[in-house]
Amino acid sequence: MEVRWYVLYGNHSIVIEVRPGGHMFYWLFYTKDGDVPSCADRPLIIWLQGGPGSASTSYGNLAEVGPIDLDSRMRDSTWVKHFNVLFIDQPLGTGFSYLEEHTKFPENNRELGSDLVSFMKGFYGRHRAFQKVPLHIFGQSYGAKVAAEFALQLQDGQNRGQICFQLISVNLVSPWISPLHSVMSWGRILLRIGAVDEQMYKKIHAASLQVAHLMRRNLWSDASNQMFIVQRLIAAQRIGLYNFMDRSEESTELREAQIMNGPVRIALNLSDNLQFEGSSNFVFDRLSNDFMKPALTTGKII
Known part of the structure; x- marks a missing residue:
């Protein structure tokens, strides 16, 4: 795997503390649309992976819609050609997101939404230009269930004057809402x-x-x-x-972990102490009591 592929696209990654002891990692790819003078002239897409416990920065990015695939090859077709794409490792404990010792894991959809709203406050604080950029939220499978709750809480935060954004759409991909x-x-x-x-x-x-x-x-x-x-x-x-x-019964989890803990870690200059959890069974276990609960009401509201 070559490190250089992961730095060819303009990108930014960092960990944001969403609550005491809870640190959420993201990987932002700036658009490569050459027809606009600035990335702020194109919309922002948020991608939330399902699971719960599957990492957006690996599976959603490398295996699905990101600019680079699992074989470290540039994709001919990628959303980044026309949009800014933000992959968020959620819930806490997934991917490069982590919790310090004795910090409470999220255990239901409302807590997941709350962590994401807190994340967006930190994100917009670091990337103020995106506050006025059209925002589209995509959630896949269980991530769609989270996306619906996240959007609802995000809108409530804006109504209260706690956060400023331009939400245009919420897209539920193969949603686990019923x-x-x-x-x-x-x-x-x-x-x-x-x-x-x-x-x-x-x-x-x-x-x-x-x-x-x-x-x-x-x-x-x-x-x-x-x-x-x-x-x-x-x-x-x-x-x-x-x-x-x-x-084929082929699983990509091992390959994803090798890429993320290897060339991606080097390219993004991440600490060796930050260990990647591509598919966290522990995260799923903490949410197992919420997993089968429907979210149809939330989906209808948004």
């Missing part, structure tokens, strides 16, 4: 496309009904664990959970 609808659809879709037979469909459907049963009893953490049982049934058929056409 988990039960998502889980109940998996088996049916796989049966219709011929990825599983009738017998396997019945097993998936029965396991999915158990998720619904636990949710009706407000046993949210148990429902999260049961959801993983459904996923394991599907994965055992060598069906990709993100792409049912992908049967």
Whole structure:
């Protein structure tokens, strides 16, 4: 992996303290649109990865929409060509974001939104030119659930005169805002496309009904664990959970961690004491009681 690729694009990264002991890392890529005199003449996109516990700066950036891919090659098509893109490692404990000892981990969506609003206050304090730039928030999967709450709290902060910004849109990408609808659809879709037979469909459907049963009893953490049982049934058929056409079973987590703790750390001049957590199980565990709770009301409000 060559360090030089990660410094070719104008970018900025730093850790912002969002509350005592809680430090949130971001990686900002300035637009490469040559038709504008300043990056402040193009909108700002915020990308929030899902999980919870998956890092925006690695998966969202390197594996999805950033200017450089997992093979350290420049992408022909990237949002950075036309927009400023801000990847935020959230929740705290994800990616290069971290908490000091004895600092409380966020345990629900409201706390996640609060940390992000605090982050944006610090971000706009460091990048004042972006306060007047059109803002678009993108959240993927669980990140979409967070994005909805974040936008709601951000708007409330502006109404109170606590923060100034120009929010234009909130974009929910494959949103995890109605988990039960998502889980109940998996088996049916796989049966219709011929990825599983009738017998396997019945097993998936029965396991999915158990998720619904636990949710009706407000046993949210148990429902999260049961959801993983459904996923394991599907994965055992060598069906990709993100792409049912992908049967390679290849995980990018190890490659992401190697890149982030290696060439990216060097390029961004980060301390060796800052360890990258690309997919934090601990973060997920702390949010497992909130994971299966729907956020449809929040989505409708925004």
